[in-house]
Amino acid sequence: MTSRATSDPALGPLRQALDGRWERDPQDYPVEGVTPRAAFAPEGRAEVAALLGAATGAGLVVVPQAGRTALALGAPLQAYDVALDLRGLSRVVEYVPDDLTVTVEAGMTLGALQAELGAHGQHLPIDPSPDDSVSIGGMLATARSGAWRGHFPAARDLVLGIEAAQPSGALVKSGGRVVKNVTGYDLHRMHTGALGAFGVIVEATFKVAPLPVSTRTMAARADSLADAARLAQRAWDASLSTRAITLLAPEPAAHVGLPSATAVLVDLAGSNASVERSAAELVALGAFQEAPPEAWAYLRRLQGEQAATVLRMGVPPSAIAEFIEAGRAAGALAWGHLASGAVICHADALDATVIAGLRAQAEARGGFLQVESAPVAVRRAVGAGGAGDGVLVAALRDRFDPSRILNRGRWPEPARAGGDA
């Protein structure tokens, strides 16, 4: 424990609320170059709620974290007093394989969950970046998806219910453990993707799926991104057993072990018969060949690299080649997932004006740009990229986190609470 942390009188209420054994060295929890005044790693949901209640009373800003894989996402923090380490909340609460549902604590890693599910031939069909070290809570709070999105549901569609610790100190549940449910407002959807704006997710229930019996990666070269887009669209329209159809500019293709040429990369998954038939249809459509499946893990890691500048654009599928080209022109490794319209740009560094230009282009097509990681100065300059209707979001936060103790700054509120605009 640092002397600064132990002598800080503002921390008194937190220490009263929590057993001393949950306190950790704040030096281990830097975010954006800032070391918090204290760090706590409780192992129970009630303790998390108690900590938030005490932080609200003391006016201390809490930054929840577990896998620490997405701390450079969104606008920079405006304050950081307390690190809330959720890795201690790592239990499977209930798993009924025959119901295809599982309830887990939020600090569990996706990898640990997949191991539990895999033992029963099941999995959570999602592939967020950078890899399965993401925590369940972080995956939901960032609503991260990967190449499978559009073929499989997103995190927001797989979550059946959530328990969240509120800044008021309450624990609040929504949804349930059934796969179809319209009982009450879907607060779990409000929390998913909110970067902790309304509470800290402590438990979540998911709909899971059988593991595919067979998977296969196929790739085809194309002479141009426009040609690649046409081929990809034909593959998508053929309704094959695909779980990803990805267009790669030559540079990322070389990075993931393919020839340095524009490519369409397809991930097939399903029964042996469906995958065989789908592979045959791909070969009939274009010059598809077997490709190294490791390419997918490479792409996930690239997207999740926090030391780099990574952008995620969302554009209509029909515009995907154009935006990969735009990313490439900006000097980035650029690739895109057709079904979700996600275009990823990865570079050592990108200028804020370049990012703003790409965002304007994407927004003009009904899309968006999110900075998934970049230096603080760049993120401050370009902002979070749309938090939804600002008036409604502020009205919700006024009720769920009136003192803005959670992740203050991640969603800038122009007219109030610090004015990040």
Added chain:
Amino acid sequence: MATTSPPAQGRGTSSLVRDLRAALGPRNVLDAPEDLIAYEYDATIERALPDVVVFPGTTEQVAACVRIALAHDVPVVPRGSGTGLSGGAVPVRGGVLVVLTRMNRILEVHAGDRVAVVQPGVINLHLQEALAPLGLVYAPDPSSQRVCTIGGNIANNSGGPHTLAHGSTVNHVLALEVVLPDGRITRLGSRVPDAPGVDLRGLFVGSEGTLGIVTEATLRLVRQQPAVRTLLAIFETVEAASNAVSDTIRRGVIPVAMEMLDQEIIRIVEPRIQAGYPLDAGAALLIEVEGVAEGVALDAEVVEAACLAAGAREVRSAEEASERERLWEGRKAAIGAIGGAAPAFYLLDGVVPRTKLPQVMGRVLDLSREYGFRCANVFHAGDGNLHPNIMFDPTEPGATERVLALAEEIMRACVDAGGSITGEHGVGLEKRSYMEWVFNEQDLDAQRAVRDAFGGADRFNPCKMLPGGHGCASGHASEVSRRLQPGTYV
């Protein structure tokens, strides 16, 4: 917390009507008693008269109606085709009933991007018919799809038989234009999925008209699959059929639909529809698999094996479109057929974990026998979504009260089994008081905070979904005394 307003009846109606006529034109505003009567109910027979019914034709007109209602301090209740099954469109505290059926245009279909943009009054089936020639499908297919509107589907987060594979309406809504309770027009979500930010779209879908009125929806479409096969498995008992559902899924196959019909419903529907269900069957499962041809053949084999292992005496398989349609016709017409078999029936909607189906269905049948009512079951077994239909004669003294008591016990059994009080019909008026079985006071306070943040507290579709509320009846029985009529759907 909430701003409260007194009930509206009999106050300021004439100047309200004058203002609405000025905004919408006289033809689009009804206030004659004989006209209002047509809008006092939905597919329930819960009744309450609105003060005035309006038919806006544009987003701006919807916003104008909402602002006028606000200025006159009267409630606003949105309504589509009025096929709702929880009383959600019943104007229990009067006010302005905003009927969206005039806003019924399909504004755009982009086949390459798999996106459609529609107005809220578009009928679900009309959209499907427009998409079919393009090889596209809007996945949510509630059995009322011939009449229900997309706006109503969004308000209720509607399901349907194919929810098992594709998920409910919320999974298929990309973006919404809505009029908020203060009359402001805003957009939620994005044409491209997974925009950064708070998912207000996801929060809004299923909010039962309490957070605002949808005036335009951007929908995600899916492609028709190359191969489809429909199987009909015949069982001696509901329990055996329920076990087949779990066993199929245990074998790693998730069909796109798994629908159960029990003996009571088969005996009602078969003589009327001739779908080919054996009259002596204890239960039937209607199962559909789709995808790549080779995969479908394999999945069908797995389904058949699971059904036979669970005790099916026969499994039929239909690949031809006409054969498949005949099998589905029986399912889709089932609820309507009950209307011809009993003076009245009460349709329930509950949901349980799939593995609890045998136990809960046993309890449903036992309870029905104890209470002395016939109970016909036709439901989404794959999702654990029950639909018991309790048949009764409302002219028999005390029958309605006993039906309600039975319904309450069945709902309780669903909750006790780890399930919930509604899988797809909504809470509406009908189940407000059951919310406390599922959520504690802190959970409900958080939901009230959402309603309050959107500005709809107590004035926008009042007395729906959340228990309590100013000027709302508190008891369940006082709110639910209803029967369903032929032409009601599940």
